[in-house]
Amino acid sequence: MKSRIKKIFEFAEEKVDAIVIYNSVKPHLDKTFFYVTGLTEGVFENCGLIFYPDLSSEMIVSKLEADSAKKAENIPTKVMEDKEDLKEWLKEKLEGLDKIGINGSELTYKGFDKIKDSTDAEIIDMSDSIVEARNRKDENEIEILDKAGEIASEVAEEIPDHIEKGMKEYEVAAEISYLMKKKGATGDAFEVIAGSGPNSAEPHYTAGERKLQKGDFLVLDFGALYKRYRSDITRTFIIGEASDKQKRIYETVLEAQQAALKKIESGIKGEEIHNAAKEVIDSTEFEGKFIHGLGHSIGLSTHDGSGLSPNVDVTLEPGMVFTVEPGIYISGYGGVRIEDDIVVTEDGYEMLTDAERELKVL
């Protein structure tokens, strides 16, 4: 897609003659391969792509991806007979070039070695400009992300019909994943998190054998994979009956999310949005219990390279897509997280996920 290639080169701080993308073996694929080709089918392990400042591109694919590769428009494609073909292709394409770019964030060290062995050109890590380009989603991407968000939101709303006390966490995760796929998700954006009771205090817990018990928090964090793009939503429920403390935790997190959302507009620093949520939590008895960044950019990857966090220097622009997910985590007791996806617009932002947020008891 020429407009995407153009965007990558526009963000380049250094001029290069070409950018080479090389996919290693799953999961070490470079999402930029799919960003530029727009291919939604196929795996493309050990396949390569090169694109140029004149916006042209070429790729080399293995035989078993040849059929999938045909769906890329206007990209001349060589089909490998054996792995020597890749080396030759690289040599041929890189010959005579002075400076070539790579994507150091998604290229393995071994893949880098392969490229280095094929050329005398200077190799420049262009991962920053690739991230900048990919962080500003185009209309086509936002349409896909909106659908991915819609699938996750619908499932979030249906949870009370499917989840109840006594179920095991992994059974809960199975239901959620199933509901998403029945609505057209091609996969889970990531392993579904179904953390109950004390497990809800582990932000990156997945799901285990524990049965849902009365008085549990139940953190459900999931997203739909749709045309290679991802959504990411979290809703926290209570099993049986909510205690006063649980209600206070929940309301604090919800208030923190609202405070953050109010801040979102083009031109504001990501860190400020994080701080708006953090200030709400830190002004309560739950001070210090919000232990991660407020959100991450999302797109072809769940963590797509930027974020709303004190550790990330980003100024919001239209087309940027972030999660907004404050949480309170009390080790050994439990946790609450509420997460939605938004896209920054000219006028503020739009929600990509929109399931109800009030506290629900299952």
Add this chain to the structure above:
Amino acid sequence: MKSRIKKIFEFAEEKVDAIVIYNSVKPHLDKTFFYVTGLTEGVFENCGLIFYPDLSSEMIVSKLEADSAKKAENIPTKVMEDKEDLKEWLKEKLEGLDKIGINGSELTYKGFDKIKDSTDAEIIDMSDSIVEARNRKDENEIEILDKAGEIASEVAEEIPDHIEKGMKEYEVAAEISYLMKKKGATGDAFEVIAGSGPNSAEPHYTAGERKLQKGDFLVLDFGALYKRYRSDITRTFIIGEASDKQKRIYETVLEAQQAALKKIESGIKGEEIHNAAKEVIDSTEFEGKFIHGLGHSIGLSTHDGSGLSPNVDVTLEPGMVFTVEPGIYISGYGGVRIEDDIVVTEDGYEMLTDAERELKVL
């Protein structure tokens, strides 16, 4: 796990003072982090691990993984306050070392840069010895892989009860994934492939909107993720009624798989097993239609670094786990693949997946 660290150093061709593992952002995590720590919960983005020839190890984790990290036995763990802590930890740990190893197959170029900036030591790519170690599964790993295989096999047997003409491919994929998760899979080992009709000729197709029609081949390729390990099974069905040509294709693939399985034993070259299957196919009217390697090693990754293929130099040893998956692909018409997972033993091999293989019409 000291026995796994020991195995990695035993395969080292060069002596190093330590091996450093660094996880980038998902999916660019190094499975070796989980191989060595044995951790089954948590994501561990931007976290690090170092291990030494004396079999000791240490790790540094972000705050939000601190709870998950506690489950690692005997690994001193530093919890990061901010990202500067990682740099300092790397500097401190690498100071005074002459040679350090990295895993070039799973470390990003950017991660390599981070390590390089923290040390004057010579940096050696130890990915070959890491692959060699990880290719020889220990008892604990085989037990997990056996369970992952059992989940997938049970689901394969139940398919005729759940799949029928008129369903869309993605609905089929949803059913399969759900059945696996209800049996305890924490996720799909990879996106479920449900390729019907002409789509069955694309080995790496996933699933789309197409409805199952009478006369279709239906290739179902899926696996269970279980305690971070993966299974991988394929069964091909016919919708409605099988033509004579379809039966011939199916029987040829089945015969090819049987021929390959017969060859499997410790001491044999992977390529010979591939050739046994290929010869069966190439001796029929379907010559040249088997377009990929016969199988890949499987473990923490679906493609775990080795394989039964003319492109891979491997001699089978007890503990190695491979898929055995011949296929015939006729572009525009359809394809058949039959795939099982095996572990090489002292006496031959054992099946990790064991669903029935005779042709079934749905």
